[in-house]
Amino acid sequence: MVDIFIENMKITEESNQSEYNEICNNLYQFNVNATNELLSKPGKDINLYLRDESGKAIGGLFCETWLYGLYLDVFWIDENYRHKGYGILMLTEAERQGKKLGCTFAHTCTFSYQSLDFYVNAGYEIFGINDEYPDGIKQYFLKKKFK
Structure with a gap:
């Protein structure tokens, strides 16, 4: 210590x-x-779970809303259930709920070994890259303006 x-x-x-x-x-x-209380708006978390037939959580998307933005904080799906369309369904639902709350955009970050292509294919735009990590690892910051 x-x-x-x-x-x-x-x-x-x-x-x-x-x-x-x-x-x-x-x-x-x-x-x-x-922020004259803008930080607290809408101020509701959106937590979605993907459950299998037994009810076990095999994925989750945990979001926060502040400054009228939807922040995608944690998004994970078990490897056995990836590439089956569940991720885009979960993302679309989180965005729908965020829009309903008044959010005008979504944002997140991901690493080069994670899901950059997933977000880009879902309409997210890279607005920043941190390339200071070792072994060529990069962190991408992404956003998507809601229509």
Whole structure:
């Protein structure tokens, strides 16, 4: 564990969940105030699950909405169920729900070893690339304006 002392203060890795939550909530509240409450709009999460016949979750798409944007945060489907059209159905449904809430665009990021082609084929446009990772790995930032 690292502890760095500066005057009467200490920088440490020591933590607990309530302090973590408090700091995150304080940042969120600062951002809501700084954006005249736009950050909190529409402010509803969209979480979709792909379930097999037994009810087991074999995929999920977890999204947040803020500043009238739909952020695709986590999107994963079990390898045995990929390339069967489930992903585009889930993405289309998340976009539909986002539009219904008032979102005017969607955005996400993906790595070069993940699903860049999937997003591009779904109408997403690359607006940034981070190519500082080792072994030629790139991170792509994508967006899609809703019509």
